[in-house]
Structure formats: C-alpha cells, structure tokens
Amino acid sequence: MTDRWGRILIIDLSSGECRFEELDPDTCRFWIGGKGLAGHYLFPEITRSWNDPAMPLVFMTGPLTGTLAPASGRICVMSKSPLTGTVGDCSVGGSFGWQMRKAGIDGIVITGRSQILCGIEIYDGNVSIEDAGWLAGAGTDELYSRLKEKGSVACIGPAAEHGVLFSSIMIDGTFAAGRGGLGLVSASKNLKYITVRGTGSVPVHDKEKLRSASEDIRRLVAATPALTGEHGLQNCGTAACYDLISCRRMMPTANFRKTFFSPASSMNSHAYSNAYKPKRYGCKACHILCKRVGEDGTHLPEFETMSHFSALIENDDLQAVTKANMICNQTGMDTISAGSTLACFSEISGEKLTADRITGLLLDIAFGRGEGSELGQGSFLFAKSKGCPNLSMSVKGMDLPGYDPRGAYGMALGYVTSTRGACHLRAYPISHEILRKPVATDRFSFAGKARIVKIAEDMNAVIDSLTACKFFFFGCSLEEYASAYTAVTGAETSAQDLLAAGERIYFRDRIMNSKCGFTSEDDDLPPRFFSEAGSSGEGIEIPALNHDEFLETRSKYYRVRGLDQKGCPLRSKASELGLEDLL
Numbered sequence: 001m002t003d004r005w006g007r008i009l010i011i012d013l014s015s016g017e018c019r020f021e022e023l024d025p026d027t028c029r030f031w032i033g034g035k036g037l038a039g040h041y042l043f044p045e046i047t048r049s050w051n052d053p054a055m056p057l058v059f060m061t062g063p064l065t066g067t068l069a070p071a072s073g074r075i076c077v078m079s080k081s082p083l084t085g086t087v088g089d090c091s092v093g094g095s096f097g098w099q100m101r102k103a104g105i106d107g108i109v110i111t112g113r114s115q116i117l118c119g120i121e122i123y124d125g126n127v128s129i130e131d132a133g134w135l136a137g138a139g140t141d142e143l144y145s146r147l148k149e150k151g152s153v154a155c156i157g158p159a160a161e162h163g164v165l166f167s168s169i170m171i172d173g174t175f176a177a178g179r180g181g182l183g184l185v186s187a188s189k190n191l192k193y194i195t196v197r198g199t200g201s202v203p204v205h206d207k208e209k210l211r212s213a214s215e216d217i218r219r220l221v222a223a224t225p226a227l228t229g230e231h232g233l234q235n236c237g238t239a240a241c242y243d244l245i246s247c248r249r250m251m252p253t254a255n256f257r258k259t260f261f262s263p264a265s266s267m268n269s270h271a272y273s274n275a276y277k278p279k280r281y282g283c284k285a286c287h288i289l290c291k292r293v294g295e296d297g298t299h300l301p302e303f304e305t306m307s308h309f310s311a312l313i314e315n316d317d318l319q320a321v322t323k324a325n326m327i328c329n330q331t332g333m334d335t336i337s338a339g340s341t342l343a344c345f346s347e348i349s350g351e352k353l354t355a356d357r358i359t360g361l362l363l364d365i366a367f368g369r370g371e372g373s374e375l376g377q378g379s380f381l382f383a384k385s386k387g388c389p390n391l392s393m394s395v396k397g398m399d400l401p402g403y404d405p406r407g408a409y410g411m412a413l414g415y416v417t418s419t420r421g422a423c424h425l426r427a428y429p430i431s432h433e434i435l436r437k438p439v440a441t442d443r444f445s446f447a448g449k450a451r452i453v454k455i456a457e458d459m460n461a462v463i464d465s466l467t468a469c470k471f472f473f474f475g476c477s478l479e480e481y482a483s484a485y486t487a488v489t490g491a492e493t494s495a496q497d498l499l500a501a502g503e504r505i506y507f508r509d510r511i512m513n514s515k516c517g518f519t520s521e522d523d524d525l526p527p528r529f530f531s532e533a534g535s536s537g538e539g540i541e542i543p544a545l546n547h548d549e550f551l552e553t554r555s556k557y558y559r560v561r562g563l564d565q566k567g568c569p570l571r572s573k574a575s576e577l578g579l580e581d582l583l
Contacts (some may be wrong), residue, residue: 014112036465062467066101066202071469073284081180091281102198151197157332162368205490224475239269250407259534260569261311307402320355331366340399371510450556462502
C-alpha cells in the first residue's frame with residue numbers, strides 16, 4: 001500500500017476529543033475503502049439503537065479518491081438506518097471525499113452527542129467543533145451558501161431536526177446521502193454540518209500506470225452509448241431512463257396500482273430541456289456530468305424523483321415536480337421515500353393530490369406540522385398506523401424506487417435481497433434487463449437471476465468501496481479499475497481479487513442484519529405484486545408475479561450467497577470468506 005492510506009479522523013462529540021488513527025495495511029486491503037472500511041467501524045456497534053450516542057456516523061473515501069482515476073470522487077456515508085433498522089449506507093457524489101483526501105484524511109468516524117447544536121470544521125490537519133446554534137432550522141441551500149467558502153459542505157436541514165425518518169445528509173447543496181434517514185443520525189448527535197478543505201496532494205504509487213488505466217476507462221466509456229450517446233447519461237442525465245421505463249410499461253404509477261402513466265411523454269427529459277434549458281454538472285473527477293441545472297438556476301430532478309413526483313402520485317404538472325425536488329433538497333429529505341409516502345397517503349385517504357397539496361404536505365413533513373408529523377415516519381409506519389400496512393410499497397421499511405418489479409424479475413429479486421431495504425443500486429438488474437448491459441437477459445424470467453443478482457451485489461459492493469460510480473460500469477469493468485487500484489496503492493490486485501472483497505463486504509452486511517433480527521420474512525415484496533397485474537398494452541403483457549417462482553428463486557439466491565433458508569449467514573461460508581470471527 002502507499003505510505004498514506006487508512007488515516008482515520010475519530011471525533012467524539014460528547015467529549016469534544018478529536019484524534020487520528022492509522023489503519024494497518026492488511027485491514028485496508030481486506031476491506032478496500034469506502035463501504036468496506038465504513039462497515040469495519042459500524043460492525044461492533046450494529047446492535048445498538050441508531051440514536052445511541054455510541055452509534056458511529058462514518059464518512060469514508062476510497063483509495064482512488066482524489067486521484068485522476070475517472071469517476072472516483074464519490075464517498076460512502078454509513079450508520080444504522082433509522083428508517084429500516086438495517087445497515088444504512090449511501091454512495092454520494094460532490095467534492096466532499098476529494099477535499100477529505102486533500103486534507104490528509106481518508107475517513108471520519110463520529111460518535112457521541114454534542115450538548116449544543118454544532119458543526120465540525122476541517123482545514124487540512126486542523127479540526128474544530130463549532131457552535132452552530134445560530135443555524136438551527138436553516139435549510140441546506142442556506143447552509144451551503146454560508147459555508148461553502150470553508151470547503152465542501154455536508155449538512156442536514158429542518159427535516160432531520162424535526163425527526164423525519166427519511167431525512168438526508170446533503171453534500172454541496174444538491175448531492176444527497178438520501179436513503180435510510182442518515183440525516184436523522186446526524187441530528188441525534190446534534191451535528192448540523194461538516195466542512196472540509198484540503199490543500200495537499202494524494203500519493204500515487206505509479207502515476208504512469210494510473211494514467212494508462214484511466215485512459216482505458218475513458219476510452220471504454222466513450223464507446224458506450226448508454227453513457228455518451230445522444231440519449232445517454234452525458235446528454236440527458238439520469239432522466240434518460242424516464243421514456244425507457246415508460247415504454248416498457250413498468251413505470252410505478254398510482255402507488256404501484258398501475259405500471260403506465262399516459263402523460264409520461266410530456267414529463268420526460270425532453271420536456272425538462274425545453275422548459276429549463278439546462279447545462280451539465282456533476283461529481284468531482286467525472287466527465288459524464290449527469291446532473292442538470294436550468295438557466296434560471298433550478299436544479300432538475302433525477303429519474304427516481306421525476307418518476308415518484310409524477311407517475312407515482314399521478315401528477316402531470318412539470319413545475320410541481322421541480323418544486324417538490326427543491327423542497328426535498330432544501331429541507332433534507334429523500335425524494336424516493338417522500339414521493340412514495342405521498343402516494344401511500346393518497347391511496348389510503350382517496351385524495352387526488354394537486355400541485356399545491358403536494359407542496360404543502362412536503363413542507364408539513366419537513367417541519368413536523370399536522371398530517372406531516374405522521375407522514376414523516378415513512379410510508380410503512382404511516383400505513384401500519386392506519387391499519388393497512390400492505391399499502392406501503394416497501395421492503396424492510398424502505399420504499400421501492402422507480403422500477404415496477406412486475407416488469408423486471410431480476411429487479412424483483414434485487415429489491416428483497418438488498419441489505420438496506422428496497423434498493424435498485426445494490427444489484428441494478430435494470431442494467432441487463434432494460435439497458436442490455438453487459439448482456440441482455442429476459443426481463444420476464446427468473447432463470448439465472450439468483451446468480452446474476454449475487455454477483456452484481458458483490459461487484460457493486462466493491463465499486464462503493466473504491467468509491468467509484470456504478471454508471472461507468474456500463475462501459476468498463478473491474479479489470480480496468482483493478483489496474484487503477486494497483487497503480488494507486490502499489491498492491492498488485494486483479495479483478496477477481498476485488499470481486500472477492502466485494503463478496504466479503506456484502507456477506508458482512510448480511511451478518512449485521514442477521515444480528516439485528518432480519519430473516520427471510522423480511523426478504524419479500526408487498527402482496528400487491530403477486531395478486532395484481534400491471535398495465536398491459538402495446539403488445540406488452542405485465543402479469544402479476546408468481547409467488548412460488550419468486551420464493552424458489554430467492555431460495556436459490558440464498559444457496560449461492562451462503563445463507564440458510566431463513567436468510568441467515570452460514571458459518572461454513574463465513575469461514576470460507578475469512579469472516580468466522582464476525583458470527
């Protein structure tokens with residue numbers, strides 16, 4: 001390994017103590033970085049409550065962060081999820097990880113609880129804990145505007161301060177560590193913000209080898225239409241998925257009662273481009289730049305947000321979607337859970353939500369007012385309180401994102417095997433079922449999906465540990481990133497070595513969830529998907545999922561993952577992976 005990787009800043013907000021510790025090279029190699037190393041700090045405390053002062057909130061970079069490796073500017077934020085009670089981690093963009101490494105810091109582990117609302121300010125090796133009482137109730141946009149001169153900014157908004165279970169940590173204004181409620185963990189520690197600025201350089205073992213590996217990655221990305229084509233992410237952002245999912249008749253609509261939204265053609269990427277004349281921006285060290293900002297400064301929604309604030313709640317007002325996105329970003333709320341909770345509310349109450357009602361409910365949620373105080377607990381607890389938990393479209397309490405599982409059977413499996421609840425990014429079967437990358441598979445079949453999902457989970461776990469971007473892997477592979485990793489660290493590493501590390505990391509997630517009481521009973525979809533068909537049409541049939549076939553495929557997944565039939569980790573598999581001490 002290089003001379004300086006594995007330098008971790010430990011902050012105890014109860015005592016105010018700040019210190020550095022150096023991880024040994026073997027630990028760094030074993031867990032890689034990012035998600036892998038963050039879990040190294042979470043694991044000993046996982047059975048505690050999320051709001052226990054001893055529960056760590058971890059910000060972890062990857063070994064490639066701060067180098068010229070493409071798409072390496074992301075960071076992993078991890079703690080125990082207040083929304084689900086599972087492992088809670090998010091891969092998030094912006095420049096926070098970049099600035100950390102320039103400051104000589106590879107990870108930040110925060111424990112304790114400050115007696116006052118506070119902020120952490122880091123400048124190179126200097127760390128201070130500041131009184132942030134004057135910022136109580138401030139929105140994330142205001143915080144970023146006031147603090148950006150101090151470097152990259154991670155902060156929470158009013159939603160976290162008012163106890164919203166799906167509150168976010170916002171980085172640099174518009175990048176969200178959104179899913180699972182990590183903003184509430186920060187609020188429980190009385191931590192309003194962190195700023196970090198670095199002026200140093202990041203050591204690279206072999207700069208020429210890194211340059212060559214980076215050129216290979218860029219070349220493969222340039223040859224991938226899904227990334228750089230006319231309708232790819234570079235030109236349309238993630239909104240490129242909107243028409244594609246709509247024409248496949250798998251757009252979650254009316255709280256997943258339907259799978260087709262007839263006004264979709266007026267709510268797509270082209271419609272936003274006409275309305276807002278956007279330009280591109282994105283994460284540090286990325287040339288795809290998949291985020292969009294209008295010429296008037298309006299930050300445009302990502303695909304999931306577009307989907308959930310239009311089709312899912314049957315809203316055909318484009319401006320209402322952008323306003324909902326703005327409210328969620330400024331108050332610090334996950335847009336997927338926010339939209340899904342509104343959809344659940346609409347179905348239970350029978351109320352058709354107008355544009356003004358959408359805005360009003362979101363603000364009420366963020367500030368804990370009236371109906372919003374109930375909705376701020378998320379769709380599952382809200383539906384349960386109304387006596388109809390099956391109307392929450394969630395797994396383990398986390399709401400399904402913008403792909404109806406009846407239209408992509410690998411995604412159906414991926415939702416339930418995801419360790420943080422319904423998540424498309426743990427395996428992202430949409431890649432091969434819809435985008436046809438790396439190869440096409442039949443989206444209406446469970447054949448082969450158990451092994452495909454397991455391998456994809458391992459791969460994405462190591463991508464989140466390198467803190468790279470998953471989208472780049474539409475075009476390149478772990479082979480190119482193994483070369484980059486070897487060049488940066490000096491540790492000779494193959495693609496298979498990285499994939500093996502990903503398997504360790506994901507299996508440890510299953511161990512942590514098992515310790516928290518999760519079993520196969522939690523690895524299931526809401527009954528609606530097995531009893532109600534989707535919106536067939538235009539030659540496409542969207543039948544209900546067959547529950548027996550689904551359970552058989554889940555059973556196959558358990559076998560290839562090394563779990564028993566209750567979904568709990570087998571000791572024999574733990575030993576094989578070198579994790580027997582964790583059971």
